[in-house]
Amino acid sequence: MSATENIKSACVPCAIGHFSTSATLLNEAVRFKKDGLTSTQVLDDIAGAIGEQNALERIDLTSAKIETLPDWEKEMAEKALEKSRELRHMLESVQSMEELQSIAAVTEEFYKWLNREWASKRLEKCPTCKIKVEAETKPRTPEPSQDYGSKVAEERRKFLEEIRGSMRSE
Numbered sequence: 001m002s003a004t005e006n007i008k009s010a011c012v013p014c015a016i017g018h019f020s021t022s023a024t025l026l027n028e029a030v031r032f033k034k035d036g037l038t039s040t041q042v043l044d045d046i047a048g049a050i051g052e053q054n055a056l057e058r059i060d061l062t063s064a065k066i067e068t069l070p071d072w073e074k075e076m077a078e079k080a081l082e083k084s085r086e087l088r089h090m091l092e093s094v095q096s097m098e099e100l101q102s103i104a105a106v107t108e109e110f111y112k113w114l115n116r117e118w119a120s121k122r123l124e125k126c127p128t129c130k131i132k133v134e135a136e137t138k139p140r141t142p143e144p145s146q147d148y149g150s151k152v153a154e155e156r157r158k159f160l161e162e163i164r165g166s167m168r169s170e
Contacts, residue, residue, distance in 0.1 A: 012073050012118050014060035015080035019111035022049040022087065026104035033097045046091050046100070049107075053088040057081060072121050076114065083110050 029045035036042070061081045069077055087107055094100050 011060040011062075011065045011069065012076050012080065012114070015056055015077065015084070016111065016115045016118060018052045018056040018060065018084070019080070019107065019114060022052045023104065023108040023111045025049045025052070026100065026107055030097070030101045030104050033101070037094070037097050037100065042097075042100070046094065050088055050091050053084045053091075056084050057088070070125070072125060073118070076118055076121070080114055 025045045025048045029042045029049075032039055032041045032045075061077055061084070066074055066077045066081075087103070087110075090099075090103050094103065
């Protein structure tokens with residue numbers, strides 16, 4: 001399968017994008033809490049999030065697209081489809097700004113989980129990545145920023161050297 005074909009069938013990354021946009025729209029709606037649930041801004045943000053989830057369900061997470069995914073990705077796609085439907089139904093019946101705030105928080109939490117889960121599994125399954133993925137996805141204690149920056153820079157340098165080396169040998 002070519003890279004282009006792979007992108008066309010990659011509905012989990014699309015789901016991540018739709019959930020990210022929905023979370024952003026809902027967080028933006030919550031910023032206008034004082035204006036109330038029926039304010040134009042809040043209603044437009046809710047409508048935008050519903051539109052994102054509709055597109056996800058009807059275009060990116062169709063049965064045909066899910067069927068083409070590798071087994072490890074199908075489960076995530078099904079979970080995203082289920083959560084998208086739940087989110088859409090909650091948004092269609094939201095009754096208060098407090099409820100909307102809770103929905104926004106849950107949406108952001110799911111988006112982050114899906115993104116982390118998919119990226120971890122993708123790297124774990126990648127035959128050329130050589131990246132070891134931690135078994136548990138617990139939040140790590142942040143390193144001091146200077147040490148972290150040096151560590152990341154060194155890892156990037158090694159990664160780029162590896163890529164350059166593999167390109168020369170091909």
